[in-house]
Amino acid sequence: xxxxxxxxxxxxxxxxxxxxxxxxxxYLREVAGLTGPHIGCETSICxxxxxxxxxxxxxxxTMFAVQADGRQILTIEGLAADGKLDPVQExxxxxxxxxxxxxxPGMILSSKQLLEDNPNPTDQxxxxxxxxxxxxxxxxxxxxxxxxxxxxxxx
Amino acid sequence: xxxxISKPATLVGKGIRRQEDPRLITGTAVYVDDIKxxxxxxxxxxxSPHAAARIAGINTEAxxxxxxxxxxxxxxxxxNLGAVPCASSLPGLRVPHHHLxxxxxxxxxxxxxxxxxxxxxxxxxxxxxxxxxxxxxxPAVADPEKALAAGAPAVHxxxxxxxxxTFHQEGGDTGQAFRDAEIVVKQRITSQRLIPTSIETRGVVxxxxxxxxxxTMFTSTQIPHLVRTLVAGILGMxxxxxxxxxxxxxxxxxxxxxxxxxxxxxxxxxxxxxxxxKWVESRRENFQATIHGRGHVDYYELAAKRDxxxxxxxxxxxxxxxxxxxxxxxxxxxxxxxxxxxLYKFKSISADIIGVFTNCVPTDAYRGAxxxxxxxxxERMVDILAAELHMDPAEIRFKNFVGKDEFPYATTTxxxxxxxxYALPLxxxxxxxxxxxxxxxxxxxxxxxxLMGIGLSTYGEICAIGPSAAMPAGxxxxxxxKIEPSGKVTVMTGASPHGQxxxxxxxQIVADELGxxxxxxxxxxxxxxxxxxxxGTFGSRGTAVGGAALFYALQELKAKIKKFGAMLLxxxxxxxxxxxxxxxxxxxxxxxxxxxxAAYHAKTLPPNTQPGLVATYFWEPPNFTFPxxxxxxxxxxxxxxxxxxxxxxxxxxxxxxxxxxxxxAGQVHGGVAQGLGQALWEEAxxxxxxxxxxxxxxxxxxxxxxxxxxxxxxxxxxPSPVNPLGVKGVGEAGTIGCSPAVVNSVVDALxxxxxxxxxxxxxPQKIWKLIVQSGGLS
Numbered sequence: 001x002x003x004x005x006x007x008x009x010x011x012x013x014x015x016x017x018x019x020x021x022x023x024x025x026x027y028l029r030e031v032a033g034l035t036g037p038h039i040g041c042e043t044s045i046c047x048x049x050x051x052x053x054x055x056x057x058x059x060x061x062t063m064f065a066v067q068a069d070g071r072q073i074l075t076i077e078g079l080a081a082d083g084k085l086d087p088v089q090e091x092x093x094x095x096x097x098x099x100x101x102x103x104x105p106g107m108i109l110s111s112k113q114l115l116e117d118n119p120n121p122t123d124q125x126x127x128x129x130x131x132x133x134x135x136x137x138x139x140x141x142x143x144x145x146x147x148x149x150x151x152x153x154x155x
Numbered sequence: 156x157x158x159x160i161s162k163p164a165t166l167v168g169k170g171i172r173r174q175e176d177p178r179l180i181t182g183t184a185v186y187v188d189d190i191k192x193x194x195x196x197x198x199x200x201x202x203s204p205h206a207a208a209r210i211a212g213i214n215t216e217a218x219x220x221x222x223x224x225x226x227x228x229x230x231x232x233x234x235n236l237g238a239v240p241c242a243s244s245l246p247g248l249r250v251p252h253h254h255l256x257x258x259x260x261x262x263x264x265x266x267x268x269x270x271x272x273x274x275x276x277x278x279x280x281x282x283x284x285x286x287x288x289x290x291x292x293x294p295a296v297a298d299p300e301k302a303l304a305a306g307a308p309a310v311h312x313x314x315x316x317x318x319x320x321t322f323h324q325e326g327g328d329t330g331q332a333f334r335d336a337e338i339v340v341k342q343r344i345t346s347q348r349l350i351p352t353s354i355e356t357r358g359v360v361x362x363x364x365x366x367x368x369x370x371t372m373f374t375s376t377q378i379p380h381l382v383r384t385l386v387a388g389i390l391g392m393x394x395x396x397x398x399x400x401x402x403x404x405x406x407x408x409x410x411x412x413x414x415x416x417x418x419x420x421x422x423x424x425x426x427x428x429x430x431x432x433k434w435v436e437s438r439r440e441n442f443q444a445t446i447h448g449r450g451h452v453d454y455y456e457l458a459a460k461r462d463x464x465x466x467x468x469x470x471x472x473x474x475x476x477x478x479x480x481x482x483x484x485x486x487x488x489x490x491x492x493x494x495x496x497x498l499y500k501f502k503s504i505s506a507d508i509i510g511v512f513t514n515c516v517p518t519d520a521y522r523g524a525x526x527x528x529x530x531x532x533x534e535r536m537v538d539i540l541a542a543e544l545h546m547d548p549a550e551i552r553f554k555n556f557v558g559k560d561e562f563p564y565a566t567t568t569x570x571x572x573x574x575x576x577y578a579l580p581l582x583x584x585x586x587x588x589x590x591x592x593x594x595x596x597x598x599x600x601x602x603x604x605x606l607m608g609i610g611l612s613t614y615g616e617i618c619a620i621g622p623s624a625a626m627p628a629g630x631x632x633x634x635x636x637k638i639e640p641s642g643k644v645t646v647m648t649g650a651s652p653h654g655q656x657x658x659x660x661x662x663q664i665v666a667d668e669l670g671x672x673x674x675x676x677x678x679x680x681x682x683x684x685x686x687x688x689x690x691g692t693f694g695s696r697g698t699a700v701g702g703a704a705l706f707y708a709l710q711e712l713k714a715k716i717k718k719f720g721a722m723l724l725x726x727x728x729x730x731x732x733x734x735x736x737x738x739x740x741x742x743x744x745x746x747x748x749x750x751x752x753a754a755y756h757a758k759t760l761p762p763n764t765q766p767g768l769v770a771t772y773f774w775e776p777p778n779f780t781f782p783x784x785x786x787x788x789x790x791x792x793x794x795x796x797x798x799x800x801x802x803x804x805x806x807x808x809x810x811x812x813x814x815x816x817x818x819x820a821g822q823v824h825g826g827v828a829q830g831l832g833q834a835l836w837e838e839a840x841x842x843x844x845x846x847x848x849x850x851x852x853x854x855x856x857x858x859x860x861x862x863x864x865x866x867x868x869x870x871x872x873x874p875s876p877v878n879p880l881g882v883k884g885v886g887e888a889g890t891i892g893c894s895p896a897v898v899n900s901v902v903d904a905l906x907x908x909x910x911x912x913x914x915x916x917x918x919p920q921k922i923w924k925l926i927v928q929s930g931g932l933s
Contacts, residue, residue: 021277030276035189036182038405040354041438045852048354076182089180093172096817099825100654101179102355102405108180127860134852136354136406137654139824139889140860 005069009034010078018065024058025049027065028075036076036105040134047133050106051075057113059132076105079112087155088112088146097146099137107133111147115155123148166663166673170817173659174673184403187358187375188435195360196225198424198434199279200417201269201286202443203261206295206514206845207308210259210268214287218271221285223278226428228270230256233423237389239416241480242627245489248320251311251512253479255389255416255423261290262310262478263516264847265443267416272424272432295514297841299475300452302511310478310512319476319510320485324492326567327503329458332467336458340539345914346451346528348475348839349832350849351521352857355405356436357445359418361425369396370422375404377412378691379651381628383683389419397422401681404653408829409520410445411653412693413482442850447839448521450475451488451528457536463544463551467503470495470532474510477517483524484517485510486627490525490617493568497533498577498615498783499555504567514845520693522829523887526616527894531915534612534895538902539911547594548899549585552613553578570617572781573883579871580807581613581785587805587867588787601907606792606931610900611785614892618884619780619877620694631775632696633689634705636665636712638768640755642748644669644676649689650701651681655886656818657697661705663814664880668709669716670733671747687771695884698814699780703878708772715768719750722761780875780883784808786827786896792904794932797923799835799901801864806892808868811875811883819885823868826889832858833890834897838916856916905931 002017009032016031028034028051037060040048044062051060052074079086088111091097098104107130114121114129121129126147127140135143178184215227239253257268269286273279294308301307302317309315333339360373370392376382379401387394404411417434425432436445454471474488492506523530541551557564559576566572593609600607621630633649646661662676679685692701713731720736721729728739737744750768753759757766789803806823813819836856840848849855866889874881894915901917902910908929913921926932 019277026276029189030191034182035185038186038355039188039435040356041852043438043851043853046354046438076180080181085180092180093176096170096172096821098176098179099656099821100353100355100404100406101176101184102186102353102403104179105182123865124861127863130860134354134857134859136352136408136829136857137825138821139826139828139858139866140863141824141866142821144860 003066005066007068007071007073009073010075020064020066022065024060024063024065024068028060034075034077038102038105040102045134046103047106047110048103050109050133052109057110076108079108086112087153088115088150091146091150091153091155095142095146095149097138097143103133103135107135107143111150114147115151120151165667167667167814170815171659171663173656174662175656175658186355186403186405187360187373190360190373190402192360192362192431195431195433196272196274196428197276197279198421198432199271199283200267200434200440201271201283201288202440203257203264203266203268205261205290205292206264206297207293208261208290209293210257210261211289211291213269215269217287218282218285221278221282223273223275224271224282225274226272227286228256228424229268230254230258234258236419236423237391239479240385240414240482241484242482243480243484243486244627245320245322245485248485249314250480255420263514264845265440265516267444270420270424272428295845297513297515297843297845299450299473299511299513302513303509310514314512317512319512322489322508324568325505326569329467329469329503329505332503333458336466337461338543339456339458340536340543341456342536342539342912344453344455344532344535344912346449346531347915348450348518349448349521349837350442350839350855351408351410351445351448353406353408353410356438356441357411357415357417358435359421360431360433361421362431363426363429365429369398370425371398371400372418372422373400373402374418375411376401377407377651377653377693379681380649380683380689381691382414382418385414386419386422390422398684401651407653408522409448409524409693412520412691413446438852439850442855443847444516446481446517446519448518449528450518453532455532455536457540459540461544463546463554465499465501465555468495468501470506472506472508474508475513475515475518476510477513477515479517481517481519484519487518487520487525491529493570494526494529494617495533496566496568497530498557498613500557501567515841522826522890524694526887527830527891530612530614530891531895534614535898535912538899542906542911548611549581549590552581571778573778573875573877574873575781575783576871576873577613577783580783580809583869583871584785584787584805584807588789588803593789606794606904608790608792608900608904609787610896610898610903611787612892612896612899613785615781615783616887616891617779618695618782618887619699619776620696621779622776629690631690631773632700632704633687633771633773634701634708635687635769635771636705636708638747638751640751642746642751644671646676646678646705647686648678648680648701648705649686650692650697651689652692652697655692655697657701660698660814660818661702664702664705665709670731695886699878699882699884700774700776702880702882703776704772704774706879707774708770711770711772712768715770716750719754720745723750723753776877778877780811780877782808782810782883782885782888784888784892786892788896788900790900790904792901792922794926797919797926799917799922803867804864805867806889807871808885808888808892809871809873810885810888812872812881813870814882820868822885823889824866826887827866827893828858828863830890830893831863831897834894834915835917
């Protein structure tokens, strides 16, 4: 039995009929057509599916779409405002904070959250703040550099 | 015209940010799972829950009756298709027929048994659970040494000894070396099974176009062209009717250097149902059914003089192959043998490989592929010898290095090391950590009862893989460069990258060679209908082989450009300067754009001149390259908990000439993270029944940001004479150099307790037990 949900994603309204068991990540990717958030593990360990729900990061692989009814979602696609990159995106680019790019959308949103909570983090705070996001390519060092650079840029 | 005329500052050697990143940081890149086609169906795979079982029957009725299910395929459907290919050949190699789906037996947990195809991803998963497979479980064996024991269950009943092959290699007179020896040290050293764990799992979308009788397959792979040739072979179709497209690839590390059953299955299914079909691997499937790496049990013997001169090395290498051979499975341990002398002047080596079947998923190439295992072995053995002789581990290495004036150096394993100065990275790393000061500090710490370790590894590797003679199916690489009619430059490379950043490094090379703006260069890869044949990206070959092919293609293109320039300028003496062609006598110039127009409009071509500005080069490397380096790791071990803290991680790597230092640093960091993963945390664990205990990311300790120390990375630059760029390759260096340095450091920390060797991973539990057993708990 499908249920109707209405939500706002990246500032745009969506209304859809969805199965109650539909995961939010599948709703975003397959119904809303936003393939920026990725699926890396389905067990909420890797963080590739991270999006912001009412301004806080969540792992969209372990939430149902119906739980997002009436809420505001930000995905990586909505981060660059009017075509201008967010300072965190810019910093990831400048500091080579990504290689294959698969974890990157989640990593950037988690970094954004981290800097909102703690605008001037130490390296250790950055490393702990990103524990919910796995990267297999970079060894994290350039990601830490990117978050530090974004903090300096006042992200 | 669009092309920038002014030549930018030389880009090769600059750490510029990447060309590929804008799409990746905005969520607009397209990976396999992002592809959607009209009428696309979804496949779910039924996999064996048993490591060994007979299949007594399969009932697909309930699954087929489930609304939304369009087909269920079992082993019987694909029985007459080709096998999953093994490209390696060794004398006497036993190769089990590797059907796309299990026939009457399953051989490992996760073995594919059936495929359910439905209109929806969720429905396919629901219906997969409705496929009833009657299994008759059989005894299984998951440990390679147990598999070799008398009476062990036979993985393949036709080969009760579980031995796929034995392989012997000898160089020099090992018998003499061991007779001449004043000391022989022996050690059993394991290199545990690891799960490569690219964050993007594998995935396939296949589409059949009946009108064209052609298949298009999107697959997340490191080797699109080889996949095309081999999957076409499995399906018995002409390979030019199969187009393989590799979109964005979310990491591979060797695990996508393969041809998998699912690739052929999805192509077959797309044709059978007449609709596009998608399969995306779950993480659990990825852990169960994508290749693992390593899986060695090594027995080493090292013969030496009491002054530390190393004479001979013997190795018995037991390779856990898993149940089948994937593309390169049996070849991987042969790389270990080639690499076993490391950077040292051994007079003789002797190696025996025993390739063992187990009821586990196959092992194959994972970052370093045989070379980390070998480096771990030799670097541990050198430390064990140094400890026996009460020599400093640095001193014994300096004493045995191949000298900087001895290149090219012929090893006892039949290789020719290209160039090097092996002492230099170690000297630099020692200076950086103040080695003498650290040893003093360690003495003080030990006197105070603290467990502080200093570990080093000096590694070499075999890269730019490789000359075709050493490869199962070609070791060259290809590049096409064309100047488009608008003057823009397009590169098509067969070395399809998956995160390494060749869209940038190759554009840097092109920008410098042609004197064009880097933003006017587009690097295209990973589409067999667009790119000339190629081999792929693995074995640190992308730039060292693919980049070299590009360099040669550019030289041919430049010769063509000059012809058109000379024609337009009416001069025989012209030079290419900064994106234009200049008349040496008059200084008059024409831009690329003008020459491109002349070349494509072809109104005024001299007789016998081909229109167009395109050059293709297939480059066969004359040798491997041999990067090297030194890593020093300083650790503190907590006596009470067994916890290891890494105080310093210093890596001095020599990967030849560096094209983009930012990207090289990224490769080193990522490589070290995977080496540290092996050294400290990661292990694929099968239980006695062959169940994969570490079946999800919840149970497999992938390094997190907080686990990682700061990596202090620097370089020496010894150009390789093997290719015109002087590059050696850097993709695997960090991994290869890392694990022995870490283990040497921890063993050094625990050496006051009498510890001489510890097998990886060095978990706190393992370390704490050792401390307790040796009476070291304070």
